[in-house]
Amino acid sequence: MSGMDTTYAIHAEGLVKRFGETTALDGVDLAVRPGTVLGLLGPNGAGKTTAVRILATLVRPDAGHAEVGGFDVARRPHEVRGLIGLTGQYASVDETLTGTENLLMIGRLLGLSRPAARARAAALLERFELTAAAGRAAGKYSGGMRRRLDLAASLVGDPRVLYLDEPTTGLDPRSRNEVWDIVRGLVADGVTVLLTTQYLDEADQLAGEIVVIDHGRVIATGTPADLKSRVGAQTVTVRPAVIDETGRIREAVGRVAAGPVDVSGDVVLAPVSDPGALAKLVRDLDEQGLAVAELALRSPSLDEVFLSLTGARA
Amino acid sequence: MTTMALRNTGTLAWRTLVQIKHNPFELIDFSVQPIMFLLLFTYVFGGAMAGSPAEYLTFALPGIVVQNLIFATMNTGIGLNTDITKGVFDRLRSLPIARSAPLAGRILADVIKQAWAVALLLVIGIVLGFRIETGPAATLGAIGLLLVFAVALSWVSVLVAMLVSTPEKVQIFGFVLFFPLTMASGAFVDPATMPGWLQAFAEVNPTTVVADAVRGLLSGGPVAGPVTWSLAWAGGLLVVFAPLAVRAFRRRI
Numbered sequence: 001m002s003g004m005d006t007t008y009a010i011h012a013e014g015l016v017k018r019f020g021e022t023t024a025l026d027g028v029d030l031a032v033r034p035g036t037v038l039g040l041l042g043p044n045g046a047g048k049t050t051a052v053r054i055l056a057t058l059v060r061p062d063a064g065h066a067e068v069g070g071f072d073v074a075r076r077p078h079e080v081r082g083l084i085g086l087t088g089q090y091a092s093v094d095e096t097l098t099g100t101e102n103l104l105m106i107g108r109l110l111g112l113s114r115p116a117a118r119a120r121a122a123a124l125l126e127r128f129e130l131t132a133a134a135g136r137a138a139g140k141y142s143g144g145m146r147r148r149l150d151l152a153a154s155l156v157g158d159p160r161v162l163y164l165d166e167p168t169t170g171l172d173p174r175s176r177n178e179v180w181d182i183v184r185g186l187v188a189d190g191v192t193v194l195l196t197t198q199y200l201d202e203a204d205q206l207a208g209e210i211v212v213i214d215h216g217r218v219i220a221t222g223t224p225a226d227l228k229s230r231v232g233a234q235t236v237t238v239r240p241a242v243i244d245e246t247g248r249i250r251e252a253v254g255r256v257a258a259g260p261v262d263v264s265g266d267v268v269l270a271p272v273s274d275p276g277a278l279a280k281l282v283r284d285l286d287e288q289g290l291a292v293a294e295l296a297l298r299s300p301s302l303d304e305v306f307l308s309l310t311g312a313r314a
Numbered sequence: 315m316t317t318m319a320l321r322n323t324g325t326l327a328w329r330t331l332v333q334i335k336h337n338p339f340e341l342i343d344f345s346v347q348p349i350m351f352l353l354l355f356t357y358v359f360g361g362a363m364a365g366s367p368a369e370y371l372t373f374a375l376p377g378i379v380v381q382n383l384i385f386a387t388m389n390t391g392i393g394l395n396t397d398i399t400k401g402v403f404d405r406l407r408s409l410p411i412a413r414s415a416p417l418a419g420r421i422l423a424d425v426i427k428q429a430w431a432v433a434l435l436l437v438i439g440i441v442l443g444f445r446i447e448t449g450p451a452a453t454l455g456a457i458g459l460l461l462v463f464a465v466a467l468s469w470v471s472v473l474v475a476m477l478v479s480t481p482e483k484v485q486i487f488g489f490v491l492f493f494p495l496t497m498a499s500g501a502f503v504d505p506a507t508m509p510g511w512l513q514a515f516a517e518v519n520p521t522t523v524v525a526d527a528v529r530g531l532l533s534g535g536p537v538a539g540p541v542t543w544s545l546a547w548a549g550g551l552l553v554v555f556a557p558l559a560v561r562a563f564r565r566r567i
C-alpha cells in the first residue's frame with residue numbers, strides 16, 4: 001500500500017490474529033470512509049474486540065495490514081494514537097480517582113495546560129451529565145456512569161477516529177439513547193466511528209454500513225437496509241385481549257401481512273414489509289372494535305440475522 | 315521527546331499520589347504496621363534482646379525501616395497489575411504518550427511514598443528515644459541509600475506483576491519472597507547466634523547489609539563496607555531484573 005492512503009479513515013486488509021489454538025481473526029477486511037459509522041456486528045467471541053484492539057495499536061496482528069488516517073498501525077503507532085479515541089468493552093477508568101481527575105489526567109497527558117485540561121474535563125462532565133458526581137471516586141459510580149465517564153475520557157483529545165466497543169451494553173434505555181445521540185453528534189462533526197455491537201437494532205440506528213463477523217470472518221457486508229432485506233421483513237405480533245377474537249384478529253393481520261400469518265400460543269404473528277402496515281392494522285382493529293392486549297413490531301434479532309446469513313444459529 | 319516523557323511521567327506520578335488526598339488515612343494505613351512493629355520490638359522484645367528498650371531501639375530501628383521498605387516495593391507491582399487488569403493500561407497505551415511513562419510514573423510515585431514512610435519511622439523512632447549520633451549529611455545519605463535500594467528492588471516487583479494474573483497474587487508472592495528474606499537477616503538480631511548455614515545466608519542478605527549501612531550512617535560505626543555492599547546489591551538487582559521486567563512488560567501489554 002502507498003502508506004498515505006486517505007480515501008479511508010480506517011482500512012484493514014486480511015487481519016489475522018491467533019491466541020494459541022484460537023483464531024480470533026481469520027482474514028478480516030474493513031474499510032471506513034471519513035465521517036461515517038461502521039457497525040461491526042457479531043456474537044460473543046466473533047473477534048470484534050480483537051479487531052478494535054489491533055486498530056487501536058494495542059495488539060499486533062499476526063498477518064494483514066491496517067491503516068488509520070493513512071498511518072500504518074504497526075509501524076506508526078504513535079501517529080495513530082494521536083488520531084484515535086478508544087472506549088473499550090470494559091470501562092477502563094481509574095477507580096481511585098474522581099471523574100474530574102480521570103479526565104484531567106488524560107488532558108495533561110495529551111499536552112493540555114492545567115487550566116485547559118480543567119476546562120475540558122468540566123465541559124465533558126457536563127455533556128455526559130456527570131457534573132454532580134465530578135468530585136466522587138469513579139469506583140463509586142454506577143455501571144452506566146462509569147461507561148459515560150469512559151466515553152468522556154476517549155473524547156478528551158478530540159479524536160478524528162473513535163472506536164466504541166459495545167458502548168451501550170449494560171446501559172438502561174435512556175442512557176443508551178443518550179449515547180446514540182452523542183455518537184450522532186460526533187459524526188455530524190466529521191468524526192469517523194467504528195462501533196461494535198451485538199444488536200442489529202443499534203447498528204441500524206447508527207451505522208451507515210454494517211460488517212457482520214463470525215468466528216473471525218466477515219460473513220456479510222452492507223447497509224442496514226441491505227442486510228434487513230436479506231434477512232427478511234419485520235414481524236408484527238398481536239396478543240388479543242379477548243381470546244375468542246383471535247380469528248378475527250388473524251384476518252385483520254392477514255390484510256397487512258407480507259407472508260403467512262401464524263398463531264403461536266395466544267399470539268398472532270406475521271411478517272410485514274410495508275412501513276405503513278402497523279398504522280393500517282391499528283386503524284383496522286379500531287374500526288372493528290377489536291381490543292388487543294399487546295401489539296408490537298419487532299426487527300429481526302441477531303439470532304435471526306445469523307440464521308439467515310449463515311444458515312446456522314449464532 | 316524527552317521533555318514529553320518527563321511531563322507524562324510527572325502526570326502519571328501525580329495520578330498515583332493524588333489518591334492520598336481523598337483517602338489521607340492511606341498514608342497512616344501503610345505506616346501502621348511498621349509502627350506496631352516498632353513498638354513491639356522496642357517495648358516487648360527490647361529488654362530481653364538488648365537489656366533495655368532504648369538500647370534495642372538503636373539496633374532495631376534501621377532494621378524495621380529496611381524491612382518495611384522491602385515490603386513496600388511490592389506496592390509498585392500491585393499498582394501496575396491493577397492497572398493492567400482494570401484496563402487502565404489499555405487506555406494509557408491508546409494515547410500518544412511516551413512508552414516509558416506508565417512505568418516511570420508509577421516508580422516515581424512509589425519512591426515518594428517510600429521517602430515519606432522512612433521519614434515517618436525515623437521521626438517516631440526519635441520520639442521513642444532513638445538518637446542520631448552522626449549529622450544531617452549522613453542522615454540524608456542513609457535516606458538516599460534506602461531509596462536507591464528501593465528503586466532497584468522494585469524491578470523484582472514489576473517483574474512479578476507482569477508474570478501473575480491478579481494484584482492479590484503479586485501480594486502473596488511478595489510476602490512469600492520477602493518474609494523469609496527480611497527475617498533471616500541481621501535486621502533485628504546479630505546473626506552471630508544463628509546456626510552456621512543461616513549465618514552465612516544472613517551475612518550476605520541484602521536486608522542485613524542495607525540495615526548495617528543505615529546503622530553506620532545514623533549511629534556511627536563501620537560505613538564503607540556495608541554501603542559498598544548495599545550499592546553492589548542495588549546495582550546487581552537493577553542489572554538483572556530491570557531488563558527482565560521491561561521485557562516481560564513489553565510482552566504483557
Ligand SMILES: Nc1ncnc2c1ncn2[C@@H]1O[C@H](COP(=O)(O)OP(=O)(O)OP(=O)(O)O)[C@@H](O)[C@H]1O
Nearest residue numbers: 019022023024042043044045046047048049050051
Ligand atoms: N488475550 C486473549 N487470549 C486468549 N484468547 C483470546 C484473547 N483475546 C481474545 N481471545 C479469544 O479470541 C476470540 C475472539 O475474542 P474477542 O474478544 O475478539 O470477541 P468479541 O467479538 O469481542 O466477543 P464479545 O462479544 O464476547 O466481546 C475468542 O474466542 C476469545 O476467547
Ligand SMILES: [Mg+2]
Nearest residue numbers: 048049050089
Ligand atoms: Mg468483545
